[in-house]
Amino acid sequence: GENVEQHPSTLSVQEGDSAVIKCTYSDSASNYFPWYKQELGKGPQLIIDIRSNVGEKKDQRIAVTLNKTAKHFSLHITETQPEDSAVYFCAASKTGFQKLVFGTGTRLLVSP
Amino acid sequence: GAVVSQHPSRVICKSGTSVKIECRSLDFQATTMFWYRQFPKQSLMLMATSNEGSKATYEQGVEKDKFLINHASLTLSTLTVTSAHPEDSSFYICSAREMVGGNGETQYFGPGTRLLVL
Numbered sequence: 617g618e619n620v621e622q623h624p625s626t627l628s629v630q631e632g633d634s635a636v637i638k639c640t641y642s643d644s645a646s647n648y649f650p651w652y653k654q655e656l657g658k659g660p661q662l663i664i665d666i667r668s669n670v671g672e673k674k675d676q677r678i679a680v681t682l683n684k685t686a687k688h689f690s691l692h693i694t695e696t697q698p699e700d701s702a703v704y705f706c707a708a709s710k711t712g713f714q715k716l717v718f719g720t721g722t723r724l725l726v727s728p
Numbered sequence: 729g730a731v732v733s734q735h736p737s738r739v740i741c742k743s744g745t746s747v748k749i750e751c752r753s754l755d756f757q758a759t760t761m762f763w764y765r766q767f768p769k770q771s772l773m774l775m776a777t778s779n780e781g782s783k784a785t786y787e788q789g790v791e792k793d794k795f796l797i798n799h800a801s802l803t804l805s806t807l808t809v810t811s812a813h814p815e816d817s818s819f820y821i822c823s824a825r826e827m828v829g830g831n832g833e834t835q836y837f838g839p840g841t842r843l844l845v846l
Contacts, residue, residue, distance in 0.1 A: 659734070662834065
């Protein structure tokens with residue numbers, strides 16, 4: 617089955633810096649890759665996703681890149697702000713198989 | 729994005745009692761919903777897939793008689809923790825699958841329910 621690895625487990629940056637979180641997946645048939653942000657005591661919130669027919673997607677300060685050949689995808693956050701501090705999870709799935717396979721999460725801390 | 733609600737947000741119960749958690753998709757219909765369990769500082773663990781009008785599919789190691797799932801409508805799935813014990817204390821989160829375009833899909837999560845069994 618699919619296996620998703622996520623790095624780093626923790627990431628500390630200064631406000632205004634960029635943050636990059638990387639994930640690798642094992643199943644080449646996976647074609648959907650969402651990223652979720654989870655604040656303490658809350659459910660995960662979808663922040664951006666990418667499907668395998670594109671290589672990059674941007675939404676304001678957030679971008680996701682996908683390298684299908686290498687089977688890895690990354691989340692890029694530019695101009696980080698303290699409110700970006702949270703745990704970020706990547707996930708992978710295949711259309712029609714429904715289940716998301718999650719990475720282990722990255723705790724991002726943005727210091728003022 | 730689409731909105732998924734959960735009720736209650738927090739529940740405390742005595743050991744041996746049953747607790748029901750509701751998951752609703754507020755602005756879309758969801759033929760499929762998912763139930764997850766999350767321990768502190770850990771990732772989400774899928775417990776079961778809930779399909780409208782049919783039996784839920786449970787992940788390996790999850791007791792279906794312990795965690796009863798009902799998906800009676802396109803906007804509501806319920807998880808009942810039967811005869812709860814302290815080890816069932818956890819953060820339970822549901823998600824709902826929304827079909828996007830021709831063949832895409834997106835999952836939106838509820839805010840979670842924190843269960844404490846005394």
